Amino acid sequence: MTMIKNKFFPEINGNFAFGCMRLPMKGNKVDHEEFIRMADAFIERGFNYFDTAHGYIEGQSETAIRDCVAKRYDRSRFILTNKLTDFYFKKESDIRPFFEKQLKLCDVDYFDFYLMHAQNNDNYELFKKCRAYETAFELKKEGKIRHVGISFHDKADVLEKILTDYPEIEVVQIQLNYVDWEDKGVDSRNVYEVCERFNKPVLIMEPVKGGSLVNLPKEAREVFDCLNGGSYASYALRFAGGFPNICAVLSGMSSMEQMEDNLSFMADFKPLNDEELKAVKKVCRIFNGQNLIPCTACRYCVEGCPKKILIPDLFSCYNAKEAFDNWNQNFYYDTVLTTRNGKASDCIRCGKCEKACPQHLEIRELLTKVADKFER
Secondary structure (H helix, E strand, O other): OOOOEOOOOOOOEOOEEEEOOOOOEEOOEEOHHHHHHHHHHHHHOOOOEEEOOOOHHHHHHHHHHHHHHHOOOOHHHOEEEEEEOHHHOOOHHHHHHHHHHHHHHHOOOOEEEEEEEEEOHHHHHHHHHOOHHHHHHHHHHOOOEEEEEEEEOOOHHHHHHHHHHOOOOOEEEEEOOOOHHHOOOOOHHHHHHHHHHOOOOEEEEOOOHHHOOOOOOHHHHHHHHOOOOOOHHHHHHHHHOOOOOEEEEEEEOOOHHHHHHHHHHHOOOOOOOHHHHHHHHHHHHHHHHOOOOOOOOOOHHHHOOOOOEOHHHHHHHHHHHHHHOOHHHHHHHHHHHOOOOEOHHHOOOOOHHHHHOOOOOOHHHHHHHHHHHHOO
């Protein structure tokens, strides 16, 4: 079938991408037979964008793409994104050999997109020190990369700094879903709005929050069940894909059933209508109602904290962990929220926060709960 070309990158078909971090498995090995079925269905419906990174599935993602896609399809039939991860280089001279290794593992001569991986305030300094961006731009000039971008996990001000330092960046991959849109920890809305201000196309990761927006609580399921019969995943992906600067929505699929469901609504993509958006807001309120810590994020507690603990953000992270119980909240706690500010366990119990709290929360005791959840 003929697919509508992407409005930002015409080589991309449509606005749906195959994220290869959660492939079908047989035990601890990628199930190549199932992955081939899924990749074939994806390409047959007109889509062509695959996303990987060296560390995905302990290195199996790249070689699965090699065996199940690259060796079976002409290079013109698929778009491939790979990433430079800070774990795999310590100095500038490490980057090119690692990049060449990735090309070989994927059995391709170039990557369509190459992203500086999981950028945040701390690892960005290593990328700058090692001239990682400059190296990627040089590889683009050599024809080994078609487009240079970043994947991003931090606050909006950090993204603004990176895009100011490197205006040549062509695309930004961010986490965005209807629950994280207003979340103070993930900061999706503000991060997306920075991309808009800098006129950067956006790739969406975690549109179903690691599967959490499929495995909904009963009350949330009932809200969607009153609509027009779409799957829970469909409302999440269509929400993420409905913003004007969205280039593509990545979905990490691990079964043919998931692939077929996603293709059923992404092949003829329609943003959520008003009724569906109201349902999404209602589901968000249900999730918010599960919060064990009734913090309103007024932030009065933060200003006087001698340990610079981002108390509302840690509470938001805790609540999300309780609601979804996935690894992502641990990542944000360790990598985003506490690298430049205090951890919950850093509280010296001075009580200034409780005096400032209009909700009269017992913040010192609540921080102990947060520390128990994330630091042990």
